[in-house]
Amino acid sequence: MATDNETGPNVALPLREVDPDALKVVRKLLANGHETYLVGGCVRDLYLRRRPKDFDVATSATPEQIRKTFRNSRIIGRRFKLAHVFFGSKIIETSTFRTTPVATEGDDMLITRDNEWGSIEDDARRRDFTINGLFHDLENNRIVDLVDGIPDLDRGVIRTIGDPTLRFQEDPVRMIRAIKFAARLDFTIEEETWQALLATVGDITKCSRARLLEEIYKLLRGGASRRSFELLIEAKIFPYVLPTYIDLFKERTEVGLVRAQRFPKDEPLPPGYHPSRLFWEFLDALDEYTSETGQSASNGVLLAILMAPVIDQEWINASRRDLDRTIDATMDALCGPLGIARRDRELARQILMAHRRMVGPTKRRRRPSLVQRQYFHDALVFLGIAVQARGEDDGEFSHWQRLAATAAPMVASEESPAHGDKRPRRRGGRPRRRSGRTSGSGRSQRAGS
Numbered sequence: 001m002a003t004d005n006e007t008g009p010n011v012a013l014p015l016r017e018v019d020p021d022a023l024k025v026v027r028k029l030l031a032n033g034h035e036t037y038l039v040g041g042c043v044r045d046l047y048l049r050r051r052p053k054d055f056d057v058a059t060s061a062t063p064e065q066i067r068k069t070f071r072n073s074r075i076i077g078r079r080f081k082l083a084h085v086f087f088g089s090k091i092i093e094t095s096t097f098r099t100t101p102v103a104t105e106g107d108d109m110l111i112t113r114d115n116e117w118g119s120i121e122d123d124a125r126r127r128d129f130t131i132n133g134l135f136h137d138l139e140n141n142r143i144v145d146l147v148d149g150i151p152d153l154d155r156g157v158i159r160t161i162g163d164p165t166l167r168f169q170e171d172p173v174r175m176i177r178a179i180k181f182a183a184r185l186d187f188t189i190e191e192e193t194w195q196a197l198l199a200t201v202g203d204i205t206k207c208s209r210a211r212l213l214e215e216i217y218k219l220l221r222g223g224a225s226r227r228s229f230e231l232l233i234e235a236k237i238f239p240y241v242l243p244t245y246i247d248l249f250k251e252r253t254e255v256g257l258v259r260a261q262r263f264p265k266d267e268p269l270p271p272g273y274h275p276s277r278l279f280w281e282f283l284d285a286l287d288e289y290t291s292e293t294g295q296s297a298s299n300g301v302l303l304a305i306l307m308a309p310v311i312d313q314e315w316i317n318a319s320r321r322d323l324d325r326t327i328d329a330t331m332d333a334l335c336g337p338l339g340i341a342r343r344d345r346e347l348a349r350q351i352l353m354a355h356r357r358m359v360g361p362t363k364r365r366r367r368p369s370l371v372q373r374q375y376f377h378d379a380l381v382f383l384g385i386a387v388q389a390r391g392e393d394d395g396e397f398s399h400w401q402r403l404a405a406t407a408a409p410m411v412a413s414e415e416s417p418a419h420g421d422k423r424p425r426r427r428g429g430r431p432r433r434r435s436g437r438t439s440g441s442g443r444s445q446r447a448g449s
Contacts, residue, residue: 022055164196183227285388300347
């Protein structure tokens, strides 16, 4: 964090930590006469001496002007139109200064289009939280703070810019974002902001499924998933964003999903409480994986982590066929309402079925063909997290790591049949002969990340 004499707009940032491609974007737009800054989370994280995950740019240039300036860019979005500038697989998101749309009398406060251009002052005040309303002036290496974001960073406070009730009504996803930042930064949500969040929590249902799902993934892979989900429950948001997940716990246990604080350490629990405790232990293990490796788990791994506590008893008691049916039924209940992509759902199913084999009897699990599957890396990540969550010996994990080091992965065609599709046929109509590398259930091995 900055020293005591570094306050307000005189704060300098360590430019050596700034992505060089982001600096290229800022400098080129400045050279073309456009007011341009680094903005948002990257400025916040650099001030806190944290490593930013990405770098965003805000400018007076319109999306069309940005597109003309950078041949390696394209314009995206309707509700929120901006430009992506590409450097290989890296994206520098570049947005135009905006002003908050003015609602007419009787309008719902929900913002459905956000493409009214403005000044840097307008843009700062339309952002969600003070800690995200900071701009970095590259020419003078100073922070432009128009919303008192730096004092809130110093105090460790999440506060909306302007009236919190209005800001949450304009975009209810901001409630989840408030929780995400509080958990990830170990900050406190300011009291007025917290009370407004509690009062408007039902508005979360106005958000699209795609945006809610993306925020859930961000909570899970952000390195503070346990604290995030504790806050979701405390704020009573959880039933709105994952209603069917709550229902699954109620169906499988008498007590439902129980808050983590209710589990005393080193004391036996009634059987109905075990899935809930396992849920929190999986999130702890996921956070440890994220912090230790610096890697982000795939969507398939995240879905498998959510499902594992719910189907835990089936690992022990069910046959492979019954387990497969249970997984499919649980997937239907969880994935349908959220609009989860088919490839993510299929990858999660493959991970969970592979896990059964990886921890099964020694004679079966030591067969190396599983290592050649395209989804094996994700299954190995899940195995490591599951071993940590259950407090088990890591012998199986070490065994599969050794196998992975000596086997090359099998490359699957993008046109492989998805779950439930028929086998591919040769041009002459005869079935293609298959090697012994199919799974026990005969399912396709196509997966997506």
